Amino acid sequence: MALTAKIHVLIFPYPAQGHMLPLLDLTHQLATRGVSITILVTPKNLPILDPILSEHPSIKTLVLPFPPHPSIPPGLENVKDLPIQAFVSMMCALRELHRPIVDWFGSHPDPPAAIISDMFLGWTHHLAVELGIKRFEFSPSGALALSVIYGLWWSMPKKDDPSDESQVVSFPEIPNCPKYPWWQLSTVYRSYVAGDPVSEFIKEGFWGNMKSWGLVINSFSELERVYIEHLRKVLGHDDRVWAVGPLLPPDNDHPSGPVQRGGSSTVSxxxxxxxxxxxxxxxxxxxxxxxxxxxxxxxxxxxxxxxxxxxxxxxxxxxxxxxxxxxxxxxxxxxxxxxxxxxxxxxxxxxxxxxxxxxxxxxxxxxxxxxxxxxxxxxxxxxxxxxxxxxxxxxxxxxxxxxxxxxxxxxxxxxxxxxxxxxxxxxxxxxxxxxxxxxxxxxxxxxxxxxxAAVKEGGTSVKVLDELVEHLATL
Known part of the structure; x- marks a missing residue:
């Protein structure tokens, strides 16, 4: 499917490999269907875009300087170069791009009608509201996992005993009623401290995800049907949840392996x-x-x-x-x-x-x-x-x-x-x-x-991708 009229979309990935690559694979699918795209990236992460820019020369980039942060050493702009605890610091640092994005948007001759941004960039919902455009959350996690994440930030469970890491937290509203001991819950959620400015920013980000115009998720209906339906129910917009996975590299038809998307190795x-x-x-x-x-x-x-x-x-x-x-x-x-x-x-x-x-x-x-x-x-x-x-x-x-x-x-x-x-x-x-x-x-x-079958012509995820593009065209 190709668009008869161009729709311009801003893609904003979170700089961690497990988050960036599937969103870039989604970007490839959108570009193939005729969507006009700008990808927001910081200078050190620009080389990661080389394969997709080579495949789609029409894709533009918005390169913005990485905002300094006291917990992130200068020159390190990707989570893979940092300890796991840096996830929260990175989320906080990237919010400082709010004003530069607004300035770019105001000066652009063809500003985007929508932004698709990672789940760790929930603040972009408020950015989109300010700009008068639609924000779509992209989830690199599956539908069950995202249901649990939403459940945590919606109900905000607490431990009865602060020292009991084994206390079980249940999610009765989610199909099959999953339950996990406290220590298995999201580290980002478990680090929440009421009233702390960083914690409140993180909470507002996840609430922003749940308020966003739509959700694009790297899963497919045959894999997680009940959880995809659950997300539609809790978000309140049945027709604006798109399960488009499994998102695969552009040359997935070649089982010998896709283009190299990593670093160096000791073995060829x-x-x-x-x-x-x-x-x-x-x-x-x-x-x-x-x-x-x-x-x-x-x-x-x-x-x-x-x-x-x-x-x-x-x-x-x-x-x-x-x-x-x-x-x-x-x-x-x-x-x-x-x-x-x-x-x-x-x-x-x-x-x-x-x-x-x-x-x-x-x-x-x-x-x-x-x-x-x-x-x-x-x-x-x-x-x-x-x-x-x-x-x-x-x-x-x-x-x-x-x-x-x-x-x-x-x-x-x-x-x-x-x-x-x-x-x-x-x-x-x-x-x-x-x-x-x-x-x-x-x-x-x-x-x-x-x-x-889901990602072949006529498959469920291909149809959903086409529906997503059709929806973007209405904006």
């Missing part, structure tokens, strides 16, 4: 592919914890020992220190001699990995993941069984969906500070690539076909 893409080519179908376990998770040395040790004891072939992705000097988990933290002992059946990669290409290789049968939503969708689209180790943020909700409801995975550990038992882990890893869990593998293969 060609070496990884050659290594996998030598393995039998669905025998390799891929292990990766995303761009943000930071493991302790104890966790890395137990993880490595579990993989060693399992006897299976595996690819283990570990991190290197970031530019900001914050040492991430796994950098030289594997047990002494580990790589020599697993040589031939284990491949250890430090730095960036071509995750989509690895997951889609015929040799990979299971994915040990932190359950970040992008990783979940990539695993589902690849049709691999999931070993779930949720650590924070929306990951506990995602694990609920995968393990209890869809039954396409099993839990192997929980928590950002909990180390798994290497013996338990080794059995789980070995079982999931054997006939022990044939039903799980059968279900995830079926889910893969459903996901791929």
């Amino acid at each position: 893409v060609e070496e990884i592919k050659s290594w996998l080519d030598e393995r039998e179908d669905q025998t390799v376990v891929y292990v990766c914890f995303g761009s943000q998770a930071v493991l302790t040395n104890d966790q890395v040790r137990e993880l490595a020992l579990g993989l060693e004891k399992s006897g299976v072939s595996f690819i283990l992705c570990v991190k290197e220190p970031t530019k900001g000097g914050h040492v991430c988990a796994g950098s030289c933290a594997t047990p002494r001699g580990f790589e020599d002992r697993v040589a031939g059946r284990g491949l250890v990669i430090r730095g960036w990995v071509p995750q989509v290409a690895i997951l889609r290789h015929r040799a990979v049968g299971a994915f040990l993941t932190h359950c970040g939503w992008n990783s979940v969708l990539e695993g589902v689209v690849a049709g691999v069984a999931l070993l779930c180790w949720p650590m924070g943020a929306d990951q506990f909700s995602n694990a609920t969906l995968l393990v209890e409801q869809l039954k396409v995975g099993i839990r192997v550990c929980e928590g950002g500070q909990t180390a798994p038992d290497s013996n338990v882990l080794s059995r789980a890893v070995a079982d999931l690539v054997s006939e022990q869990h044939a039903e799980i593998r059968k279900r995830v293969k079926a889910l893969r076909e459903t996901a791929l």
Whole structure:
């Protein structure tokens, strides 16, 4: 579908890889359908746009200086270069772009009629109201996770005992009544202190999300139908919730892997592919914890020992220190001699990995993941069984969906500070690539076909994307 008349939209991503990439994938879909687009970005993050700007030369950029913030060292404008606690600082810093955006808007000959901005930029709802345009929240999280986030900020639950981190919080208004101990709830929410200016700004941001004109979510109806319907109900606008996922890179038709969207690696893409080519179908376990998770040395040790004891072939992705000097988990933290002992059946990669290409290789049968939503969708689209180790943020909700409801995975550990038992882990890893869990593998293969059908011509998500563009055209 292509527009007969151009509609101009401002895209404003939050500068964290797990947030930026799916919103850029959405941007690609909108540009393909004829939407005129400007992407707001700070100077250090401009190179991340190179692939999409090359694909769509018509896309414009609005490059604004990153606002200084006392908690963010100069020159660091992406969360991947900062500790996890920097999420809130980044949210606060970016609100200082409010006035520069208003000034740009006032001087632009063809100002946007709408803004699509990340869920961590809820203040842009008030910006849109000031400008007289519509703001659409983009959620890189799934519908169940977003339902829980909305439930938290709407009802504002408190602990009966301030020292009790295990107190269970229930969400009876959400389908299937999910419940979580306090320590598994959003870190951003748990850090809320009534009356604190930063806390109140964060709260107003999430309330702004719930007041925004529309919601675009990286999920699809066949995966989370009841939760998408729930979001429509609680937001009060049935026709302005668009589930457009799974959002995939532009060249997703090539299973060998999309364009590189990460940094440097100790192993080339060609070496990884050659290594996998030598393995039998669905025998390799891929292990990766995303761009943000930071493991302790104890966790890395137990993880490595579990993989060693399992006897299976595996690819283990570990991190290197970031530019900001914050040492991430796994950098030289594997047990002494580990790589020599697993040589031939284990491949250890430090730095960036071509995750989509690895997951889609015929040799990979299971994915040990932190359950970040992008990783979940990539695993589902690849049709691999999931070993779930949720650590924070929306990951506990995602694990609920995968393990209890869809039954396409099993839990192997929980928590950002909990180390798994290497013996338990080794059995789980070995079982999931054997006939022990044939039903799980059968279900995830079926889910893969459903996901791929959703993004093919005539599929549910393609139709929803077309409806979104038609709605934008009415503005």
